[in-house]
Amino acid sequence: MSCCYLGIDLGTTNVKVCLINEQKEIIRQLERASNSNIINPQQPKWHEQDVKKVLNIAIELLNEFVDLFDIHKLECIGVSGQMHGVVLWQKSSLSNSVENMVCSNLITWMDQRCDSKFLEVYQNG
Numbered sequence: 001m002s003c004c005y006l007g008i009d010l011g012t013t014n015v016k017v018c019l020i021n022e023q024k025e026i027i028r029q030l031e032r033a034s035n036s037n038i039i040n041p042q043q044p045k046w047h048e049q050d051v052k053k054v055l056n057i058a059i060e061l062l063n064e065f066v067d068l069f070d071i072h073k074l075e076c077i078g079v080s081g082q083m084h085g086v087v088l089w090q091k092s093s094l095s096n097s098v099e100n101m102v103c104s105n106l107i108t109w110m111d112q113r114c115d116s117k118f119l120e121v122y123q124n125g
Helices: 051-063 116-124
Strands: 004-010 014-021 026-033 074-081
Touching: 004 051, 014 051, 026 051
Parallel strands: 004 074
Antiparallel strands: 004 014, 014 026
């Protein structure tokens, strides 16, 4: 196989991985529901997701691609994520293990805990 390209999409609903060749033909694509929403009945406006769960699903999907191509022929990797979201992590905890990573939940673009009154105060300083 000539060079190939890998795409990873870490969405709020699904994690998708796609491998294409130089002719832009799909070699393989996989998709799995993340089921990573964290439901808090006491906080209905909060929309958070479990980052470690999303990353573990991405790793599972990527492991299904290992035998499909020579890593030395991988030209580039493109990664996209859900719209406006925030994750905080401790840099020193980043390693080869998702489980040992220290991070917050993903606060997604659907989160509603910031209201117009807060934004007005923030805008006016």
